[in-house]
Amino acid sequence: MTARALGEELETSLRTVYRDVADLIAQHVPVRGEAGVGYVLAREYDMPPLMLTPDEIEAAVLGAQWVAARGDPALARGARDLAAKIEAVLPARLRHILLESTVIAAIEHTPVADSLDMARVRVWIRERKKLKLKYQDEQGRKSSRTIWPIAAAYFESIRLIAGWCESRKAFRHFRTDRIRCVEFLPDRIPRSAKELLEEWLTSERDSDRGRTR
Numbered sequence: 631m632t633a634r635a636l637g638e639e640l641e642t643s644l645r646t647v648y649r650d651v652a653d654l655i656a657q658h659v660p661v662r663g664e665a666g667v668g669y670v671l672a673r674e675y676d677m678p679p680l681m682l683t684p685d686e687i688e689a690a691v692l693g694a695q696w697v698a699a700r701g702d703p704a705l706a707r708g709a710r711d712l713a714a715k716i717e718a719v720l721p722a723r724l725r726h727i728l729l730e731s732t733v734i735a736a737i738e739h740t741p742v743a744d745s746l747d748m749a750r751v752r753v754w755i756r757e758r759k760k761l762k763l764k765y766q767d768e769q770g771r772k773s774s775r776t777i778w779p780i781a782a783a784y785f786e787s788i789r790l791i792a793g794w795c796e797s798r799k800a801f802r803h804f805r806t807d808r809i810r811c812v813e814f815l816p817d818r819i820p821r822s823a824k825e826l827l828e829e830w831l832t833s834e835r836d837s838d839r840g841r842t843r
Contacts, residue, residue, distance in 0.1 A: 632668045682720070687727045690716055695735035700784055704749035739787035742807040748782065750814060751791060755779045758819040761793070764811035765804055772810070777802070778819040780826045792830060801830050 633647040640647070648665050655661050660672035682690070690712070697709035717728050754761060763775045777793035788805055795802040819826070 631670075633665060636669070682716075682724065684724065684727050687716070687720070687724060688731060688733045691728060691731045692733045692735055695733075697784075699735060699737050700741050700786065702744060702748035702789070704752075705784075741787050741789070742805075744789060744806045745809050746806060746812045748789065748806065751779065751812075752782055754814055755782065755823075758823055760815040760817045760819060761791075762813040762815055763804060763809050766808050766810055768808075773797075775802070775804075776815070777804070778821070778826065780823065780830055794826060794830075801833050 633644050633651070636651075637644050637647045651661055651663075651669055660675050661669050662672070663669035694709040694713045698706045701709060713728070717725060720728060751761070758778075761777050761779050763777060764772065765775055766772050775798075776796045777791070778796075779791050779793040781792040783790040783792060783803075788807065790803045790805055791809075792801065792803050794800070
């Protein structure tokens with residue numbers, strides 16, 4: 631990587647990059663290269679576990695608070711564990727930022743309870759497997775859908791599963807509190823997760839533009 635690219639990523643000057651890389655080399659960090667050519671860090675080198683700035687610590691605290699309050703039970707537990715792990719590895723001079731945080735994720739609504747195991751749903755999304763849902767919409771109409779789940783969306787008080795619906799041949803969103811029954815199918819989704827996610831995001835942007843016209 632060139633010094634210019636490093637400077638842009640770290641938002642600092644070329645002079646600072648040259649100085650800091652020289653300091654790293656002097657401390658026997660396996661950096662190879664030179665000014666005007668670029669630098670390479672040996673692949674086998676392990677960085678310290680966490681090198682966080684105060685802003686990054688507060689961002690992590692705020693995110694963990696939000697997820698702990700609004701995530702499904704497994705995600706909420708993960709958020710609390712994450713905060714504990716960050717506290718354990720922070721140097722003493724930065725730990726007070728975490729313990730005495732001045733950022734708060736305000737809770738305005740109590741999340742609606744899920745009617746299914748969201749932790750398992752997230753596993754199915756990662757493993758690219760199909761779900762079969764018994765769903766009831768806001769008008770009380772019931773339907774059976776087989777979907778290719780691509781994302782779980784967490785809002786202030788509700789959660790949605792976004793996926794490709796085989797019967798509608800289109801992307802659809804399903805509120806988790808309106809799913810009456812779910813079957814975790816072993817069938818693999820026949821398309822790549824990246825491709826489906828990009829198509830879904832494009833369809834969402836098109837819908838937003840249509841609503842604003």
